[in-house]
Amino acid sequence: MDWHAIPSLSALRAFEATARLNSFSKAARELNVTHAAIAQHVRALEAEFSETLVFRQGRGLALTQAGSALSDHLQSGFGEIAQGVEQLRNATNTRPLSISLTPAFATNWLMPRIGSFWREHPDISVNLNPSSALVDLTRDAFDMAIRFGEGTWRGLDAFLLAEGDFCVVAHPDLVKGRRATCLEDVADFPWLLEGKMRERGALLVKEGVDFETSTIKMFDTNAMVFAAVNAKLGLSVQPYALVKDQIDDGKLALVCALDRHGLGYYVVTRPGLQSQNLTTFIKWLRKQV
Amino acid sequence: MDWHAIPSLSALRAFEATARLNSFSKAARELNVTHAAIAQHVRALEAEFSETLVFRQGRGLALTQAGSALSDHLQSGFGEIAQGVEQLRNATNTRPLSISLTPAFATNWLMPRIGSFWREHPDISVNLNPSSALVDLTRDAFDMAIRFGEGTWRGLDAFLLAEGDFCVVAHPDLVKGRRATCLEDVADFPWLLEGKMRERGALLVKEGVDFETSTIKMFDTNAMVFAAVNAKLGLSVQPYALVKDQIDDGKLALVCALDRHGLGYYVVTRPGLQSQNLTTFIKWLRKQV
DNA sequence: TTTAATATGATAGTTGAACTTACATATTGA
DNA sequence: TCAATATGTAAGTTCAACTATCATATTAAA
Missing domain, CATH: 3.40.190.10 (Periplasmic binding protein-like II)
Incomplete structure (x- = not known):
C-alpha cells in the first residue's frame, strides 16, 4: 500500500457521497457538514488529478467519465471497510464472553451460581475456561480471569471478589x-x-x-x-x-x-473500556458475594 | 453506505499501516508522522470498539484476532481505493488528448502542421474531432477546442491563436x-x-x-x-x-x-489545472503562430 | 414574468482532530 | 549493564477541515 499516492481520505469520502447522491447538498447532509465543505473537498480532488470529476447539471451534479470510474472504486473500497467495521462491532457484541478461572473456583463457587446468570441474561453466552495455568488475557483473547492471589497483576486491573482465608x-x-x-x-x-x-x-x-x-x-x-x-x-x-x-x-x-494472610479470589481484566456484556457479567458477579 | 458507522478514516489508515508493519514506529515512518500520532489513533480505535486490536510482543506489536480481521478488510478496502486513484492518474496521463475544432481549421491549418507535433511528442496521442457544432467541453470530455469567434465564452478560458481577418x-x-x-x-x-x-x-x-x-x-x-x-x-x-x-x-x-473585425481563432479550455499533455500541446500550438 | 425554493460558487474566518514534543518505560542483543 | 530501539502518555501546537456568509444559477409554481 503506497499511502503517498492516495489523496486526502476526507476528500475521497466527500466525493463518494457526492457521486452517490449527485449533489453537494445531499452529501453534506449525509456527512453532517455544510455544502461548502463538500464542494471544497471535491474541487481539491479535481485539482489533485487535473481532471474534472463532476459538473453542474440542472439543480444538481453529474459525473464525468473519470468521476464515475473513481466513484466505482471508492464505493467498493469504502464498502469493504464499512463491512469490516460492522463485523467487528457485531463480533464484539455477540461473541461469547471468554473467562479463564481455576478449576476449583469454577466447580465449587461459580458453577452453583452460573444458572442464575443464564436465567437473567439468556442472550449472553459465557465461555468458561478452567485452567490453573496463568494466561495472557490479551494474547489468549480472554475477556476476564478469576485468579487466586494478592491482587496485583502487572498491567491488569483487579478487584477482590472473595476473601481467600x-x-x-x-x-x-x-x-x-x-x-x-x-x-x-x-x-x-x-x-x-x-x-x-x-x-x-x-x-x-x-x-x-x-x-x-x-x-x-x-x-x-x-x-x-x-x-x-x-x-x-x-x-x-x-x-x-x-x-x-x-x-x-x-x-x-x-x-x-486459619489466620488471614492477605490472599483472595480476584476478578482480573484488561485496563480500559470493557464490552457491555463483560460489564454485565462483572456486575452480576459482585451481586453474588 | 452509512458513514456514521465508520470511525475516523485517519485512525483506520494508521491502524492499517500498523497492522501491516507490526509496529507503530514503522507505520509512523511510512505515513510521515510520529509514533505518538499512530499510537493515539490505534488506541482511539480500540476505545471505539471496546476491543483490543494490537498488543506488545517483544520490540514490536502483534494483532489480536479482532485486529487481524479488521486489518484484512482495511487492506482490501484501501487497496481498492488506491487502485481507483492509480487508474485515474494513469488515465489522465495516457489517454489521448481530445480536441474539438472546426473542419476548415483542421484541414487548412492544423493538418499541415500536426506532423511536427507527432514527431516531437510521439508518446502523446491526439484525438481531433472536426465539428462545426458547439460542444460542451466538460460534458463531451474534450480537453480543448479551437473555435472561431470573439474570444469570450462563458465559464471558459480562451486565448487568441490566430487573427481571423x-x-x-x-x-x-x-x-x-x-x-x-x-x-x-x-x-x-x-x-x-x-x-x-x-x-x-x-x-x-x-x-x-x-x-x-x-x-x-x-x-x-x-x-x-x-x-x-x-x-x-x-x-x-x-x-x-x-x-x-x-x-x-x-x-x-x-x-x-478585408477590414479587421475583431474575430479570430481561439484556443478554448476549461478553467483550472490542465493535464501535462494538454499543456505540452498548447505550448506547441503557440510555437506554430 | 416574477417569485420562492433550492441548488452550487467562492472566500474569509474559526475550530478541533491530528499532530509534535518531550519524557518515561519496556524489550532485546551485545 | 549498557546502547539501541521499541511503546506509553500527556501537554501543547497547528493546519486541514469546517462554518458562516453572500453571490449566483436553476427550476417550478404563481
Missing part, C-alpha cells in the same frame, strides 16, 4: 461426636493435600501441625482432594469461599478457620 | 494576367460562398460588392468551396490564417484583404 474441613460423619473446633481435636486424622499446593502445607506447619507425626495423603488435583474428603478419608485445607456453600448445606464440617 | 482568394490561373489587387479588378468573377456563412456575405456587401449584379454559387461546406476555388470557378472569402500557407505556396492568389 483458608479453613480446615472434613466430612461431617468423620468428625461426628467430636468437638472438632480446633486442630488438636482432629490431630489423629490424615491430611489430604494437593501435591502442587505446597503453601497450604506450610500454612498448617505455621498452625502447629507436626507433619512428622501426621499421616499425609497427596493428590494430583483439588477435585481429587474433594473426592477424598467426601469419602471421609481425612482433613483438607481449602479457601473458605470455596467450601462455604457446602458447610452451610451440612455437606462439609468446618473444623477451624 | 478575412481575405478574398482565387485560383492563380483564374486571375493570371489581371492586376487583381482590389475587388473592382475581379468584379466579373462568381462568388463561391458556403451557405451557412451569411456573415461573410454581409462582409462583402460592406466592402461594396453588389450581389444584384454578381454571380453567386452556394455550397454546403467550406471544403466544397475550396474544391470549387481549386476548380477555378470563382472567388472565395476565407480567414487569412486558413489560406496563408497556400498563398505562400502559390496555390492560391490573394486578391485583397
Whole structure:
C-alpha cells in the first residue's frame, strides 16, 4: 500500500457521497457538514488529478467519465471497510464472553451460581475456561480471569471478589461426636493435600501441625482432594469461599478457620473500556458475594 | 453506505499501516508522522470498539484476532481505493488528448502542421474531432477546442491563436494576367460562398460588392468551396490564417484583404489545472503562430 | 414574468482532530 | 549493564477541515 499516492481520505469520502447522491447538498447532509465543505473537498480532488470529476447539471451534479470510474472504486473500497467495521462491532457484541478461572473456583463457587446468570441474561453466552495455568488475557483473547492471589497483576486491573482465608474441613460423619473446633481435636486424622499446593502445607506447619507425626495423603488435583474428603478419608485445607456453600448445606464440617494472610479470589481484566456484556457479567458477579 | 458507522478514516489508515508493519514506529515512518500520532489513533480505535486490536510482543506489536480481521478488510478496502486513484492518474496521463475544432481549421491549418507535433511528442496521442457544432467541453470530455469567434465564452478560458481577418482568394490561373489587387479588378468573377456563412456575405456587401449584379454559387461546406476555388470557378472569402500557407505556396492568389473585425481563432479550455499533455500541446500550438 | 425554493460558487474566518514534543518505560542483543 | 530501539502518555501546537456568509444559477409554481 503506497499511502503517498492516495489523496486526502476526507476528500475521497466527500466525493463518494457526492457521486452517490449527485449533489453537494445531499452529501453534506449525509456527512453532517455544510455544502461548502463538500464542494471544497471535491474541487481539491479535481485539482489533485487535473481532471474534472463532476459538473453542474440542472439543480444538481453529474459525473464525468473519470468521476464515475473513481466513484466505482471508492464505493467498493469504502464498502469493504464499512463491512469490516460492522463485523467487528457485531463480533464484539455477540461473541461469547471468554473467562479463564481455576478449576476449583469454577466447580465449587461459580458453577452453583452460573444458572442464575443464564436465567437473567439468556442472550449472553459465557465461555468458561478452567485452567490453573496463568494466561495472557490479551494474547489468549480472554475477556476476564478469576485468579487466586494478592491482587496485583502487572498491567491488569483487579478487584477482590472473595476473601481467600483458608479453613480446615472434613466430612461431617468423620468428625461426628467430636468437638472438632480446633486442630488438636482432629490431630489423629490424615491430611489430604494437593501435591502442587505446597503453601497450604506450610500454612498448617505455621498452625502447629507436626507433619512428622501426621499421616499425609497427596493428590494430583483439588477435585481429587474433594473426592477424598467426601469419602471421609481425612482433613483438607481449602479457601473458605470455596467450601462455604457446602458447610452451610451440612455437606462439609468446618473444623477451624486459619489466620488471614492477605490472599483472595480476584476478578482480573484488561485496563480500559470493557464490552457491555463483560460489564454485565462483572456486575452480576459482585451481586453474588 | 452509512458513514456514521465508520470511525475516523485517519485512525483506520494508521491502524492499517500498523497492522501491516507490526509496529507503530514503522507505520509512523511510512505515513510521515510520529509514533505518538499512530499510537493515539490505534488506541482511539480500540476505545471505539471496546476491543483490543494490537498488543506488545517483544520490540514490536502483534494483532489480536479482532485486529487481524479488521486489518484484512482495511487492506482490501484501501487497496481498492488506491487502485481507483492509480487508474485515474494513469488515465489522465495516457489517454489521448481530445480536441474539438472546426473542419476548415483542421484541414487548412492544423493538418499541415500536426506532423511536427507527432514527431516531437510521439508518446502523446491526439484525438481531433472536426465539428462545426458547439460542444460542451466538460460534458463531451474534450480537453480543448479551437473555435472561431470573439474570444469570450462563458465559464471558459480562451486565448487568441490566430487573427481571423478575412481575405478574398482565387485560383492563380483564374486571375493570371489581371492586376487583381482590389475587388473592382475581379468584379466579373462568381462568388463561391458556403451557405451557412451569411456573415461573410454581409462582409462583402460592406466592402461594396453588389450581389444584384454578381454571380453567386452556394455550397454546403467550406471544403466544397475550396474544391470549387481549386476548380477555378470563382472567388472565395476565407480567414487569412486558413489560406496563408497556400498563398505562400502559390496555390492560391490573394486578391485583397478585408477590414479587421475583431474575430479570430481561439484556443478554448476549461478553467483550472490542465493535464501535462494538454499543456505540452498548447505550448506547441503557440510555437506554430 | 416574477417569485420562492433550492441548488452550487467562492472566500474569509474559526475550530478541533491530528499532530509534535518531550519524557518515561519496556524489550532485546551485545 | 549498557546502547539501541521499541511503546506509553500527556501537554501543547497547528493546519486541514469546517462554518458562516453572500453571490449566483436553476427550476417550478404563481
